[in-house]
Amino acid sequence: MKQRTGSYPHLRVRDDGRAVVSRAGSVLLVETVRKTGLDQVMSSALAPWRKPRAVHDPGKILLDLALAVAQGGDCLADIAALRCEPAVFGPVASDPTVSRLIDALAASEEKALQAIRSARADVRDRVWSLAGENAPDADGQVTVDLDGVLVIAHSEKQDAAATWKKTYGHHPLMAFVDHGPGGTGEPVAALLRPGNAGSNTAADHITTAQLALAQLPKKYRRGRQTLIRTDSAGGTHDFVDWLTKRGRWLSYSVGMVITEQIHEHVLKIPATAWTPAVETNGEIRDGAWIAELTGDLLDSWPSGMRLIVRKERPHPGAQLRITDADGMRITCFATNTPTTPIAELELRHRLRARAEDRIRAARATGLRNLPLHTTAQNKIWLEIVQLTLDLLAWMPMLALTGTARLWEPRRLRLRLFTAAAQLVTTGRRRILRLTRHWPWTNLITGALERLALLPNPG
Numbered sequence: 001m002k003q004r005t006g007s008y009p010h011l012r013v014r015d016d017g018r019a020v021v022s023r024a025g026s027v028l029l030v031e032t033v034r035k036t037g038l039d040q041v042m043s044s045a046l047a048p049w050r051k052p053r054a055v056h057d058p059g060k061i062l063l064d065l066a067l068a069v070a071q072g073g074d075c076l077a078d079i080a081a082l083r084c085e086p087a088v089f090g091p092v093a094s095d096p097t098v099s100r101l102i103d104a105l106a107a108s109e110e111k112a113l114q115a116i117r118s119a120r121a122d123v124r125d126r127v128w129s130l131a132g133e134n135a136p137d138a139d140g141q142v143t144v145d146l147d148g149v150l151v152i153a154h155s156e157k158q159d160a161a162a163t164w165k166k167t168y169g170h171h172p173l174m175a176f177v178d179h180g181p182g183g184t185g186e187p188v189a190a191l192l193r194p195g196n197a198g199s200n201t202a203a204d205h206i207t208t209a210q211l212a213l214a215q216l217p218k219k220y221r222r223g224r225q226t227l228i229r230t231d232s233a234g235g236t237h238d239f240v241d242w243l244t245k246r247g248r249w250l251s252y253s254v255g256m257v258i259t260e261q262i263h264e265h266v267l268k269i270p271a272t273a274w275t276p277a278v279e280t281n282g283e284i285r286d287g288a289w290i291a292e293l294t295g296d297l298l299d300s301w302p303s304g305m306r307l308i309v310r311k312e313r314p315h316p317g318a319q320l321r322i323t324d325a326d327g328m329r330i331t332c333f334a335t336n337t338p339t340t341p342i343a344e345l346e347l348r349h350r351l352r353a354r355a356e357d358r359i360r361a362a363r364a365t366g367l368r369n370l371p372l373h374t375t376a377q378n379k380i381w382l383e384i385v386q387l388t389l390d391l392l393a394w395m396p397m398l399a400l401t402g403t404a405r406l407w408e409p410r411r412l413r414l415r416l417f418t419a420a421a422q423l424v425t426t427g428r429r430r431i432l433r434l435t436r437h438w439p440w441t442n443l444i445t446g447a448l449e450r451l452a453l454l455p456n457p458g
Helices: 024-036 038-044 057-071 075-083 095-108 110-134 202-215 237-243 261-269 341-364 375-399 400-406 409-417 441-453
Strands: 142-148 168-170 174-176 184-192 226-229 250-257 274-278 286-293 308-311 327-335 419-427 429-434
Touching: 024 038, 024 057, 024 110, 024 375, 024 409, 024 429, 024 441, 038 057, 038 110, 057 075, 057 095, 057 375, 057 409, 075 095, 075 142, 075 419, 095 327, 095 375, 110 202, 110 375, 142 202, 142 341, 168 274, 174 202, 174 341, 184 202, 184 375, 202 226, 202 237, 226 341, 237 250, 237 429, 261 286, 261 327, 274 341, 286 341, 286 400, 308 341, 327 341, 341 375, 375 409, 375 441, 429 441
Parallel strands: 142 226, 226 250
Antiparallel strands: 142 174, 174 184, 250 327, 274 286, 286 308, 308 327, 419 429
């Protein structure tokens, strides 16, 4: 009888392998950087922080940090994962050099932040142009979602404070461009705030919206072709007034708090005035109805505002609130989009939930915690996180097809970035030979071929 040795093969492990490259699939991100010109633009933007006779370029150091975060890193020291693969990532700065650069950028704070943001905005314009029909503005409209994120702090950090969920940390307000059902999304703003920052602070929403608009191509920085969506935290007079101010005229779809006045109006809506809500496929949404409120409710708000309420059977186990009615969960939002049927407007606003997917991806990409001590340093880290998320959105937009464009960071790492390869040198050429048996090798090579067809920057 054959003796069992276990479920897995027994291997002898040695440490003398050569010409082997781990994380070889990350070449997808490297090629995205090259084709978008992000390395050149970032190098130019951070040139003022390059010291005389410095070996490492500040722009590349920041990009290397972004690439390390894309691999799953969550601190500055994780750049070591790139340093050991010079064939793919080139020369990578030492940990002390990286720390000194972050300190220098933090010392300049607003000047450095503006330089990084300006570089991202310039490259974003080129990426959307290269993406063609896959770009977020392919239909002539851009949707920007604003939402707050709670970032837990496990040690003393500057401006960390108790949050409204009775945790401890920070409460940044972020903005994401929605890529629609055929893609994911990309960050366009992140405002770092203390943990006790208010959820419905209009000044913070205005600042975040300004940062977001500055990241968009110029034609989308004002006008009805840009839609700003928020939850009820954005439903304040000051923020809605700012969105509709003369010369800006942005479209909006913002959640509203169910006040006593709104609740009284909802109770007076006749049964015949309720319209069934719809799903994305056009079918009726089971157990959900919508209606539009009019009258004196809108007197103090900007002209053209529409107030739409939805009642829906609560999910099993859900607790009803005092503002709910007749056993139905009541929600409300406001918009300035005219003539469009309320069912379409309600569906559009409900799709704001896609911002939660973007937040989940951000938490998995460097936003699980803020690793540095001072607020100025963590502001730079937040820009690095956004730069990483940009790359993780631009690469699928330019190079992937089908459902692969919907993959979130964890899946991209598992299936693409961790692919191993053999480095072969022949003459003056270096060839990266991806492992043949890896199930997604063809996906990687196909994506690289699409990137190779794009025009080079400049």
